[in-house]
Structure formats: structure tokens, C-alpha cells
Amino acid sequence: MTDFDPLYRVSVSGFTALCLGLVVAAGGCSSPFERASEQELRNAMVHSVQREIDAARGGPDESQPIQLDSTTDLTQLEIRDDHLQQIKEEFSTNGYVKQLQTQNPHLDPIEELIGKDLLGRQTALVPVSLQGVVQASVRGNLDVEFAQYVPAISQAALVEAEGVFDWTLFASAQGNDTTVPQTSAVGFGSGILRNRSEGADATLGLRRTLTTGGTLNLQHDLGYTNVESSFFGVADPNPSNVSNFIVGYDQPLLDGFGRDRVLSEVYLARNAERTAVSALKGQLIISASDTERAYWQLVFAYKQLIIRSKLLDRGIEVRDDIKARRVQDARQAQVADAVARVERRRSDLLIAKTTLRNASDNLKRLMNDDRVPVGSEVLLVPSQDSAVETLSISLLDAIDQGIQHRPEVEQSILTIDDSTIRENVAKNLRLPTLNLTAQARMLGLEDSIADGYESSVANKLVDDWLVGLTFEQPLGNRVGEAGFRRARLERMQAIVGYRRTIQSIVLDIKNALNAVVTNHALISQTTLSRVAQGEALRALMVEKELTNAGYSVERLNIELNTQESLANAEITEIQALINYNIAMVDLYQAMGTTLNRNRIDFIVPDSNQLTPGESVAEYDLKPDPKQDLKSDAEDDHVDD
Numbered sequence: 001m002t003d004f005d006p007l008y009r010v011s012v013s014g015f016t017a018l019c020l021g022l023v024v025a026a027g028g029c030s031s032p033f034e035r036a037s038e039q040e041l042r043n044a045m046v047h048s049v050q051r052e053i054d055a056a057r058g059g060p061d062e063s064q065p066i067q068l069d070s071t072t073d074l075t076q077l078e079i080r081d082d083h084l085q086q087i088k089e090e091f092s093t094n095g096y097v098k099q100l101q102t103q104n105p106h107l108d109p110i111e112e113l114i115g116k117d118l119l120g121r122q123t124a125l126v127p128v129s130l131q132g133v134v135q136a137s138v139r140g141n142l143d144v145e146f147a148q149y150v151p152a153i154s155q156a157a158l159v160e161a162e163g164v165f166d167w168t169l170f171a172s173a174q175g176n177d178t179t180v181p182q183t184s185a186v187g188f189g190s191g192i193l194r195n196r197s198e199g200a201d202a203t204l205g206l207r208r209t210l211t212t213g214g215t216l217n218l219q220h221d222l223g224y225t226n227v228e229s230s231f232f233g234v235a236d237p238n239p240s241n242v243s244n245f246i247v248g249y250d251q252p253l254l255d256g257f258g259r260d261r262v263l264s265e266v267y268l269a270r271n272a273e274r275t276a277v278s279a280l281k282g283q284l285i286i287s288a289s290d291t292e293r294a295y296w297q298l299v300f301a302y303k304q305l306i307i308r309s310k311l312l313d314r315g316i317e318v319r320d321d322i323k324a325r326r327v328q329d330a331r332q333a334q335v336a337d338a339v340a341r342v343e344r345r346r347s348d349l350l351i352a353k354t355t356l357r358n359a360s361d362n363l364k365r366l367m368n369d370d371r372v373p374v375g376s377e378v379l380l381v382p383s384q385d386s387a388v389e390t391l392s393i394s395l396l397d398a399i400d401q402g403i404q405h406r407p408e409v410e411q412s413i414l415t416i417d418d419s420t421i422r423e424n425v426a427k428n429l430r431l432p433t434l435n436l437t438a439q440a441r442m443l444g445l446e447d448s449i450a451d452g453y454e455s456s457v458a459n460k461l462v463d464d465w466l467v468g469l470t471f472e473q474p475l476g477n478r479v480g481e482a483g484f485r486r487a488r489l490e491r492m493q494a495i496v497g498y499r500r501t502i503q504s505i506v507l508d509i510k511n512a513l514n515a516v517v518t519n520h521a522l523i524s525q526t527t528l529s530r531v532a533q534g535e536a537l538r539a540l541m542v543e544k545e546l547t548n549a550g551y552s553v554e555r556l557n558i559e560l561n562t563q564e565s566l567a568n569a570e571i572t573e574i575q576a577l578i579n580y581n582i583a584m585v586d587l588y589q590a591m592g593t594t595l596n597r598n599r600i601d602f603i604v605p606d607s608n609q610l611t612p613g614e615s616v617a618e619y620d621l622k623p624d625p626k627q628d629l630k631s632d633a634e635d636d637h638v639d640d
Contacts, residue, residue, distance in 0.1 A: 052399060052506045074528070079535050091534035091566065093303050093574075094385075096310045110302075110381060113309050114353055117377035126372060127383035130295050133367055134598050137291040138284065140368035147283040151604060154273035161269040168207045175200040199225040205246075213262045214251035221246065243444040250438075254431040260421075261428040267421050271414045277604050278414070281595070282407035287366065288598055289589040293582050294363045299382045300578040301356040304571055308349040311567040315342045315560065322556050330553050341560055388523060388577070389584055391516060398513060398591055402505045405592030409505070412498040419491035426487035430480040432473035439466040508590035515583035519576055526573035533569040537562045 074084060089095045100109030110125060117123045138144070177198040205219035223242035256262070319338040322330050360380040364372050372378055403409055441464040474480070540559050544551060588594045595602055 049403060049502055052502060074531060076528070079531070083535060083538065084531070087531055087534040087538060091530075091537065091570075093306045093570070096306050100309075110305075113305065114356070114379060117379075119377055121377070124378045125381050126378050128295075128363075128380050129383050130292065131598070133295050133363060133380075134288055134291050134600075136367040136369045137287055138598075138600060140370075141287045141291070141366055142368050144280075144284055144287045145368075147280045151273060151276040151280055154269070154276040158266070158269040158273050161266045164265070165209050165211060169205075170207060171202070171204045173200070173202040196228040197225065199223065209262075211259050211262050212251065213256045213258065214249060217246070217248035217250075219246040219248070220244070237446065241446055241448055243446075245442040246439065247441075248437075248439040251436045252434065253436055254434040255429060256433075258428065260424050264421050264425045268418055271418050271421075275411055275414050278407040278410045280604075281602055282411075284600075284602065285407070285589055285592065285594045288594050288600070289585050291363070291366045292585045294359065294366050295382065296578045296581045296585075298356070298359040298363055298380060299385075300574055301352065301359040302382055303574045305349070305352040305356050307567050307570045307574075308345065308352045311563055312342065312345045312349050314563045315345050318556050318560050318563070321551060322553060325551065325553060325556075334553050334557070338556075338560065341564075388520070388580065391520075391584070395510070395513065398509045398587070399506055401591040401593055402509050403502065405596075406501075406505050406590075407592065408501050409498075412494070412501045416491065416494045416498055419487070419494040423484070423487040423491050426480075426484040430477060430484050432471060435470045437466070437468040437470070440464070505590065509587070512583060512587035512590045516580065516587055519580035519583050522576040523573070523580055526569065526576045530566070530569040530573045533562070533566040537566050 079087075090099075097109060100113070108125065111123060114123045114125075175198075177196075179196045200223070202222045203219060204222075205217065207215065207217045209215055221242065221244040223244075224239060225242075226239035251257070315338075319342045322335055322338045326335060357379065361374055363380055364374045364376070372380065443464060537559070540555070540562055544555065544559070585594075588597045
């Protein structure tokens with residue numbers, strides 16, 4: 001017998017209890033093909049994880065970590081130590097800031113450099129640290145706050161699904177007063193006879209849907225009747241009072257029977273809540289990661305502004321030297337070229353200022369802090385320099401971390417569970433409809449309500465009972481069979497989705513690890529290039545001071561070229577540092593450990609504690625006491 005055989009093979013005339021038993025047996029069986037397919041689905045899930053882990057086992061020491069340190073060997077450049085020290089002091093962004101402070105110690109050099117804001121005022125600077133902006137983003141990011149309502153909504157939906165099984169109180173009441181005119185029969189008088197009756201009915205009861213699929217009904221009926229007849233006389237007792245107690249029970253025996261079928265909506269709602277919580281965690285990881293990336297972009301824009309500013313100052317100085325040589329050997333074309341270079345550097349500086357403002361506003365958006373809203377013209381500047389974070393992790397460990405912590409894995413598993421629940425429901429819907437109805441009543445009828453209660457309750461006997469069966473089966477049962485096939489295919493698709501999720505996580509981790517390793521190597525290379533280029537400019541400037549040949553137009557043009565080469569090398573080095581830090585952010589996001597890295601404890605919000613306009617989740621932020629974050633200073637600065 002296959003899954004799609006008809007569920008019954010009997011004629012209507014031969015319908016008996018035995019036939020019903022055969023129907024139940026046919027609906028509950030499963031073929032060897034179905035059992036084999038189930039095992040194949042389970043094996044596919046296990047294999048999708050196992051093959052990725054096995055591929056990461058590269059040798060006898062399968063957990064050999066990738067070791068990255070932060071040292072760069074400068075000895076290969078063969079530059080004297082005193083020259084290296086001079087390059088460090090005079091050809092670095094920190095050195096440039098100190099030079100600007102020396103020129104005007106009474107004004108913040110960055111405030112002077114950045115100029116006025118859109119309101120025509122001097123731009124106010126707010127220094128921020130990496131952990132400070134991540135904390136602000138965790139507390140206030142609107143994407144996180146929006147996502148935090150989803151678990152609460154799912155919690156309410158779960159309670160709603162469970163509420164179907166609560167007791168329901170029902171009641172009704174009605175009264176009537178009826179007078180019916182009738183003609184009199186021959187021999188019983190003449191004229192119109194009138195029958196008058198008055199009465200009232202009331203019902204009070206409790207009803208509940210059970211987890212077996214049945215419905216239990218407890219009902220109490222009260223009735224009052226008073227009849228006045230001019231033809232047949234008066235009934236006895238009159239008036240009369242009815243007091244009935246009714247217990248009813250309806251239970252499906254095939255379609256709709258069983259906890260798995262009846263509680264399917266509760267199970268789905270529970271999974272929806274878990275999925276929402278997992279999605280909230282994923283959104284929090286995304287927001288924290290985006291904030292870290294935005295901070296490092298702010299660092300890059302800040303450093304680039306300083307480099308562009310120093311490049312412009314150096315260019316102005318050389319341009320003036322070339323202009324001074326007009327009376328000697330400087331041609332007009334050479335002077336014009338020097339002027340054009342300076343103006344181009346001035347344009348680059350203006351673009352760098354706008355880039356820094358845009359990076360600051362983007363970070364404000366992610367933070368969503370009331371003290372520095374996006375509309376404010378204060379400028380966020382980094383209080384931390386870019387650093388080379390050490391890393392020691394193996395590919396196997398990274399993949400293991402990703403499979404354990406990525407929210408997408410849990411969501412894929414819940415999707416499989418949902419499809420399994422729907423498949424079980426669809427399997428039950430293949431069965432015929434066979435419902436059992438049972439009812440018992442205790443009846444009481446007396447001339448008063450009290451006597452009616454006594455007659456119905458005191459004897460404790462069931463005066464009336466009813467038992468019945470109803471059966472229904474579509475011929476061919478195409479709806480049930482097609483629904484089951486669809487649910488089963490959806491479950492198979494969900495398992496493929498799980499395998500695809502695992503593959504995607506492994507790809508994200510490998511891409512991030514490759515980016516980390518590549519950018520770490522680029523840091524050393526770009527540092528060597530920047531130091532060597534700094535040595536070239538330093539040597540030119542020394543020659544310029546010691547010999548008259550250093551002031552020739554040709555040598556000054558070489559100095560302009562060297563300045564630009566140094567600035568490009570500095571920007572390239574900063575870009576490598578920023579890319580490395582962003583690659584680290586991508587790696588921790590790919591492994592799903594961003595929250596642990598930032599010491600954030602994820603606490604699921606309670607739907608009963610939500611208040612509109614306020615943060616709807618709580619997070620335990622654990623600052624690192626070893627790291628200088630300047631948090632208090634930042635808060636004071638913002639408040640001012």
C-alpha cells in the first residue's frame with residue numbers, strides 16, 4: 001500500500017463498524033517508502049553540517065589556529081633609528097595634530113579645521129569611543145527597537161492560541177406571552193375560544209475545547225410556563241418550573257483527533273515566538289556590527305581630513321617657493337601647475353570635511369541618542385585610534401562557533417519544525433470525518449423552582465441520554481492527499497533551506513577570515529610603504545635646507561610629487577587598518593558572537609512591560625575596566 005491509496009474501499013451499503021475499523025487502520029499506516037524518505041531527510045541535515053566540519057579538518061592538528069600579531073619589522077628599510085623617530089613625530093596623523101596645536105594652542109585644531117556648521121556657528125566636537133557608541137546603539141537604535149516589538153507580539157499571539165482552550169461562560173434568557181384565538185367545535189359551546197400562555201427560559205453554562213479535539217459542554221436550563229385555556233382546561237402543575245442539567249461531549253475520532261492535531265496552532269505560535277526572539281538577536285547583532293563599521297569609517301574620515309589638511313599646508317609652502325623663483329628660473333607653466341595642485345588639494349580637503357560630517361551623521365542615526373540626534377550639528381570625532389587586534393582562531397573553531405551561535409541556524413530549525421507540524425496536521429486531514437456525540441440530562445419539572453431542583457438533583461438519576469456517530473469522506477479524497485503532498489514537499493524544502501543556511505554561514509566565515517588575513521598583511525606592507533615614503537620626503541626637506549639646489553623648480557616639483565605620494569601612502573595605510581578592523585567585525589558577525597565580544601547580555605523583553613516611546617528591551621552592558629573609554633567625559637561633553 002502506498003501513501004496515496006484510497007483510504008477506504010467499501011460500498012455505502014456495506015458500511016459497518018468493521019469497515020470503520022479498516023478505515024482507521026488504513027489512515028494510520030505508513031509505507032516503507034515514507035519511512036525511508038524520513039530517514040533520508042534526517043541524514044541530509046546531519047550530513048550538511050558534518051561535511052563542512054570534515055572539510056575544515058586540515059591535518060593531524062585540526063584545531064591549529066590562525067595567528068596574527070601586530071608587529072611590523074622596519075629594519076628591512078635600513079633607516080636610522082633617529083630618522084624613524086622623526087618620521088613618527090612629523091609624518092603621522094598624531095604628529096600632524098600636535099603640529100596644529102602648536103600653531104594655535106588656544107583653539108582645538110580640528111574645530112578650526114572643520115569650520116562652521118550649517119547654522120553658521122563654529123562646529124562643536126563630541127569625542128566618542130567605540131564601546132560608547134555600541135552601547136548607545138544597543139539602547140536606542142530604531143531598527144532594534146522596531147524588532148523588539150515582534151517577540152512581544154508573538155507572545156500575545158501564543159497566549160491567543162492557548163486561549164482557545166479556556167473555559168467559555170455562556171448564558172441566554174427569553175420570555176413570551178402568547179394568546180391564541182380558536183373557533184369552538186360543535187357541542188362545546190359557541191364563540192371564539194382563547195388559549196393564553198406565558199413563559200420564560202434561561203440557560204447558563206460552561207463550554208471548553210479540549211486538547212483531544214473534543215468539546216465539553218456543561219449547561220443548566222431553567223423554564224417557567226403558565227397556561228390559561230378556555231377550551232381544554234388547565235394543565236397540572238400550572239404554573240410549572242423546569243430545571244434541567246445537561247452534560248454534552250463531542251469528540252472527533254479520526255480527522256481532528258489528537259493533541260498534535262489540536263495543539264498545532266499553539267506549537268506554531270510558540271515557534272513563531274522563538275523565531276521572533278532569534279530574529280531580534282540577529283537584528284541586535286546587525287545593528288551592533290553596523291555601528292562598529294560606522295565608527296571605523298568615522299575614524300578613517302577623521303584621519304583622512306588631517307592628512308589632507310597637512311598635504312594642503314605643505315603644498316602652499318612649496319607653491320610660494322616656486323612663485324618666489326619667477327625672477328630666476330620658474331616659468332609661468334610651472335607656477336600655474338603648482339597653483340593648480342594646491343587648489344586640487346584644497347578641493348580634496350573640502351570633500352574630506354563633508355565625508356567626515358556624513359560619517360558623523362550616519363553614526364548618530366545608528367546610535368539614536370537623544371543627546372546627539374541626527375538633526376544636531378555637533379560633530380562626532382573618534383577618541384580611539386585604529387588598532388591591530390590580535391587574533392588566534394582556527395577555521396574549524398570559527399565554523400563551530402558560527403553553527404552554534406548564528407540566529408539563522410535556530411530559525412532554520414524552527415522552520416523545519418513548523419513544516420513538520422503542518423505535515424502532521426495534513427496527515428491527519430487525510431482521514432475521514434468520524435465524530436462521536438454524547439449527551440446526558442437530568443430533568444426536573446415541578447410547580448416551583450425549588451421543587452424542580454429537588455426532583456432533578458435529589459434522585460441523582462440520568463433521565464435522558466444520547467449517543468451518536470457521524471461519518472463523512474470525500475470520494476477520492478483529493479484535497480486531503482494533495483494537502484499532505486504539499487506539506488511534505490514544504491518540509492523537504494525547509495531541510496534544503498537548513499543545508500543552504502549552513503553553507504552560507506561557512507562561506508561568510510571563510511570570506512571574513514580571508515579578509516582578516518589579507519588586510520592584516522596589507523597593514524604591514526602599507527606601513528613599510530608609508531615609512532619609506534616619509535623617509536623620502538624627510539630627505540628631500542633636509543637637502544632643501546642644506547643646499548641651494550633644493551630650491552630649484554625641478555626639485556620643488558619632486559617635493560610636491562613626494563608629498564602626494566606620502567599622503568596617498570598614509571591614506572592607504574589607514575584604509576588597511578580600517579579594513580582590518582571592519583573585517584574583524586564581519587568575522588564576529590559571521591560567527592554570531594558579536595554580542596559576546598561587546599559584553600552584551602541579551603534579555604528577551606516581556607510583552608507585559610512594554611511602554612510606547614521607551615526602550616522595549618533590557619541589556620546587561622558590562623564595560624571592560626581595562627579599556628579607557630572616556631565614557632563619563634563624553635556624557636558631560638554632550639550634555640554641555
